[in-house]
Amino acid sequence: MTDSASGLICPKCEQPLIANGKQWQCPDRHSYDTAKQGYINLLLANQKKSKNPGxxxxxxxxxxxxxxxxxxxxxxxxxxxxxxxxxxxxxxxxxxxxxxxxxxxxxxxxxxxx
Ligand SMILES: [Zn+2]
Known part of the structure; x- marks a missing residue:
């Protein structure tokens, strides 16, 4: 599986998410971080109620x-x-x-x- 064929879509705009280093981004540049444990945090920065949610x-x-x-x-x-x-x-x-x-x-x- 390539990163562009991950099947993941942006929860904000529903366009495909593509890996870019430790981030995943959609064509509208919504960006999601990959944690060191390997999971993707699907909260946008403006949706986080603290610097370290979760x-x-x-x-x-x-x-x-x-x-x-x-x-x-x-x-x-x-x-x-x-x-x-x-x-x-x-x-x-x-x-x-x-x-x-x-x-x-x-x-x-x-x-x-x-
Ligand atoms: Zn998006």
Whole structure:
């Protein structure tokens, strides 16, 4: 898959999003940042109510540590068993990506985006 064929569209104007370094931009130059964890923040700068909306690094690390205990693995396994697709799957609100990563491993032929 090329970046221009990601299947992602701009939530503001619905034109295709194209990767430009660590940002994704549409032809109208709406721009979305890619976090170091790899997810795309689909909030525009003027929609952010703080400089760092969402979870901070400590919150994400605590959630990852908790999920890595495997206590929610049965839920992830049950969700994965219900999904049968080989196209692009968009996990909206994927958090730190626990379920997204496990779904991608479950469906290696799919392109799972969080
Ligand atoms: Zn746009």
């Amino acid at each position: 979870d901070d690094a400590d919150m994400v690390r605590a959630r990852t540590d908790f999920l890595d205990t495997g206590i929610y693995a049965p839920i992830s396994d049950a969700l994965n068993a219900m999904v049968a697709a080989d196209g692009v799957i968009l996990d909206i609100g994927c958090g730190e990506g626990y379920y997204t990563e496990r779904l991608q491993k479950h469906l290696p032929q799919a392109s799972v985006i969080g």
